[in-house]
Amino acid sequence: MWQRFTLYDLRVIGHYLGTLTLFFAVLMIAPLGTALIFQEWEPAARYLVAIGIAMVGGCSLRFLRIEPGRLSRRQALAVTGFAWVVLALFASIPLYFSGHYATYLDAVFDGVSGLTTTGASVIVDLDHLSYADNMFRFAIHALGGLGLIVVALSFGLFGRGGGASLFSSEGRSEHVVPNVVQTAQFIARITLLIVAVATLIITALCLGLGMEPVRAFLNALWVSISGFMTGGFAPMQLSIMYYHSFPLECILMVLMILGSISFVLYAEVWKGRAGAFFKDLETKTMVLWIAVMAFVFTATLSSWALFDDMLTLLRRGLFMIISVFTTTGFQVVTTNQITTVFSNGAFLTLAFVMAVGGSSGSTSGGIKFSRMGIIFKSIVANVKEALAPDSARVVVSYSHLGRRTLTPNIVKEAMTVFILYVITYVVGALVGIAHGGEAIPAIFESVAMTSNGGITTSLAQPGMPATLELFYILQMWAGRLEFVTLLALIVEVGASLVPRVKPRLNP
Known part of the structure; x- marks a missing residue:
């Protein structure tokens, strides 16, 4: 039987959501400080x-x-599931009053x-957005990319009461180190190191392009955050x-690939076990997967009038493949070129690559390579079983943080x-x-x-239709939670809303 949320459960969930909301208020100090530094008084007032x-x-x-x-497992699921919506509503307040949104x-x-x-x-009119609003957009990218719970745990906001439950409810079942808080802090340190190095390199490149020093640094910081978080803003x-x-x-292609690699594998390399990464x-x-899909996508690009030489073909084609497989969304072709020049084959190829996504335990989205690898291994196991004698026992193993045996539960x-x-x-x-919408663009x-x-x-x-926009919001929410947390939350809430049936007493 599904359990209902009691009044105590709701109080616990609200308490933890309140902690995250207060932390989000602290996060908004970054755009507020940016506005004050650059004397953007209207954005400063908004934040x-x-x-x-x-x-x-x-x-x-x-x-x-x-x-x-x-914190119980079901309470943790509710906190994690609702947090993305609650914080998004608070984030929408300063964004909407910027005047850059139609609705x-x-x-x-x-x-x-x-x-x-x-x-x-x-x-609307992104090119004239204030420094403060841009800083806020990339700050929420950083928060969301690392994971709301991971960031909160790295600062010790939840104490010892519900760290493990919250960590696993966000889709992170594998710990880098035995302690959950230390795992969150390791992820934060790796992120800061990579983003800092990338920011320095890209700042130098932007200065070479003729940008002013401050603008060069900010652009470098923002695209570094977005690239490693596989965000796309x-x-x-x-x-x-x-x-x-x-x-x-x-640099961004390398950064996006680094962002699509599991933090668990970073830990293995950090411990001197680099071989575990390649195995x-x-x-x-x-x-x-990428080798096959890059070949297919390049073949679709070869007939485009958009590319007048092989170097441009490989440059833009490779960048787009890496951008979509890491689910980042950076573009080196305009949206108009995508809709008017891309063939149906190019559309579907990019869609297939984007659907799979990157590695589990990384900042990227999609189905994940681990699940695709397991499904492929299960197909191999079925073929082996069909060819093996009746008395033979087929065992299929794979390498993921050590040698593992494929079991029905893992495949399921x-x-x-x-x-x-x-x-x-x-x-x-x-x-x-x-x-x-047309079929291919809708897919x-x-x-x-x-x-x-x-x-x-x-x-x-x-200004898209509200029903379509709400469904897209639901899709983004479900994809980030990888469905399990969301479905469990929906069932729990549904069970709580169904009226209780009082048992009849026998006369």
């Missing part, structure tokens, strides 16, 4: 008000529960897109095409998530078609939203 609203909301929720205690729902869309690192944006409307720099594109099932699956879990993703891709495409848009890929074509645009 000051938004901080006040978030603090009032967070403190009110914190008072729902004062006494300490451990309030557009601001909510961008808030969810930023936190889930989808990177799809319906902002860019400070300019033309995305990475704006810079017209092949060296910068190379890992995810690494082998990634190399094979991978297939369940795979099927849920595919169903959502299909349903999203049908919703897009129902709103007047592409649905995959981009659910895999948190971010590259959009023609359907996701400012």
